[in-house]
Amino acid sequence: MADAIVIGAGVNGLVAANLLADARWDVIVCEAADEPGGACRSAEAVAPGYVTDLFSAFYPLTAASPVMRGLGLEEHGLRWSRAPSVLAHPTADGRCAVLSTDLDRTAESLASYAAADGPAWRALFDRWRTVREPLVEALVGVPFPPVRAGTRFARALGAAGTLRFARFATLPVRRFAEEEFAGDGAGLLLAGNALHTDLAPEAAGSALFGWLLTMLGQDVGYPVPTGGAGQLTAALVHRLRVRGGMVRTASPVAGVLVRDGQAQGVRLADGSTLRARRAVIADVNAVSLYRHLVAAEQLPARLLDDLARFHWDNSTFKVNWALRGPIPWSDPRCADAGTVHLGGTMDDLTLMSAQLACRTIPHDPFLVIGQMTTADPTRSPAGTESAWAYFHVPQEPRADAGGEQITGRWGPEDVARLADRAERRIERMAPGFRDRVVGRDVQSPLALQAANAALHRGALNGGTAGLHQQLMFRPVPGLGRPETPVRGLYLASMSAHPGGGVHGGPGAMAARVALRTAGTFGPVRRAAVRAAHARIYAP
Structure with a gap:
């Protein structure tokens, strides 16, 4: 018997297990796959010597997260690498918006679209620095509601600033770009990053x-983790084992044992x-937990009814390449960027998003491209490139805007045609790209x-990022807590607040709530939560 059983050895499950082990709980992590990591794994999947990140790849949220920083994973072998530039978004007219950790370089890039936009970007970044610490803490560091972090955030902005930030938080990115910038470049950077989720430029x-x-x-x-995304997982697993925790792979969980309303193992x-003396922590999506792992008679009927309305984010289609040389971009500003966005103009992004909303496979998908050897030279032999691209498709497509009858x-046939469509998209901006392909591996939504x-x-965010499924609405209307x-x-998964991204927030929140519930005031906490659930899920 352990103090806690963790279902799933993804990043959130491993973060939760580490925090419980820090408190000297006996912890067993059960992972269905043959290796830990969930969506944080890498392998030589395309060709020998080429390391491919199989799912997630770039980790700005990890670097900023107080949860992840607090684990000290560098002491357990984790090393970070970065590309010379962060992001490039080229367009067919020969212009390119560049994001760099060098503020002067980013401002210069955006000023090429409109002179006023360089200073406007600097002002935007100044506002970020004002709220960075309390905002990130409120988003990923503490359970909802983030009272202390929220108070710090409000103090940093003042009453008027907080009110204006609340308005900003509801804005569509197209409207925000129109209000803040005169040219197109900044809007492309902002909208492209918003589309890492399932939020269109017009989405609140x-x-x-x-x-x-x-x-x-x-x-x-x-x-990026030096050597591949799997090195982040390896550091989490090593840290856990040093503290006495156990990870069992090839151990799929078929159900949660419940007796008298209490999880027993x-x-x-x-x-x-x-068996678990104190807690069972589930790093699985909400639908799997409530539909498959917990018997229906153990759950309120109202919760199951709400779950029928759970809104998944779009599916993902990913192509991985081994290239004999760097991608031959027409615009050299793309060559040193770890991430490249191919999506055209703001209007192009809107049209593509409208096709997704109509459950149509886009004719010209918005590609997020990772140049992994550019970001980390250990990923492939010298002079070559390990690269990938992903884009969104509907969960259940009913048409193909590209006219190729993709079902x-x-x-x-579906997989080959859509992978070719992605390659043609790149070829237009990098003539000769397909001649450099040594090998290709495709990950369809089902793969x-x-x-x-x-x-x-292939839903990467564990549910839509739309406002109707955030905070106290995630995964269903409730407390917004684990x-x-x-x-x-x-x-403790992406289906819980605060959602997707490798920041460890859901895992940390679940572990901290479990520890507090087991503490001196545990009975009071349990009674309060039971009373709240009784009101929320009353017939």
Whole structure:
């Protein structure tokens, strides 16, 4: 018997396990796959000597997260690398918006679109520096509601500034760019980063997401673990084992054991059971937890009804390449960027997003491209490039705007045609690209889910980033906290607040709430949560 059982060895599960182990709890992590890491893994999947990040790749949220910084993973082998430039967004007219950790370089790039935009970007970054610490703490560091961090944030801005920030947090990124900048460049950086989620340029709240990721890029860059994404997982696992925690791979959990409304442990797929004295922490998506791992009779009917309305984010299609040389960009400003966005103008991004909203596979998808050897020279032989591109497609496509009859069933023909579409998109901006391809590996939405069950049809964020499924609405209307209606069971995945991104927030919040509930005032906390759940989920 352990103090806690953690379901899933993704980053959130491993963060939770580490924090519990720090408190001297006996912890066992059960992972269904043959290796830990969830969506933080790497392998030589395309060609020997070329390291591919199989899922996530760039980690600005990790670098900024107080949760991750507090673990001291550098003491357990983690090293960071960065590309010379953070991000480039070229357009067909020969212009290119560049994001760099060098503020002067970013400002100069944006001033080439409109002279006033260089100073405007500096002013925007000054506002970021004013609120950075309390904002990041409020977003990923503490359970909802973030009272202390929120108070610090309000003090930093003052009453008037806080009110204006609240308005900004609801803005569509297109409107925000129009209000703040005279030219197009800054809007492309902001909108492209917002589209790392499923938020279109006209979506409420997209300004906040775009601003957060661009400001992090300006501040800490888009770092990558030296040697591959799996090195971040390796550091988390090593830290946990040093503290006595255990990771069991190839150990899929078939159900959560519940008795008298209290989580007692888990049942594994082989029929064996593991008992938990204090907590079960689930790093799985909310639908899997409530539909498959917990018996329906243990949950309020109202919760299950709300879960039927759970809104997934878009699916993801990813292509990985081994290249005999760097991507031959027509615009040299793309050559030293770790990340390149191919999406055209703001209007192009809007049209592409409209196709997704109509459940149509885009004819010209918005590509997020990773030049991994540019970011970390250890990823492939000297003079070559390990690269990938991903883009969004509907969860259940019903049409193909590209006219190639791609069905969305993701058979071999669908996969080959859509991968070719992505390559043609790159070829237009980098003539000769396809001649440099040594090998190609494609991860369709179904392949992503098969490799990591938490990624429902390739949904990378564990549910939409839309305002209707954030804070107290994530994953369903409730407390916005890791507690579930089953005592001692905590949700610690991207489906929980604060959502997707490798920042460790959901795992840390679940662990901290579990520790507090087991403490001196635990009975009071449990009673308060039970009373709140009774009101929220009353028939």
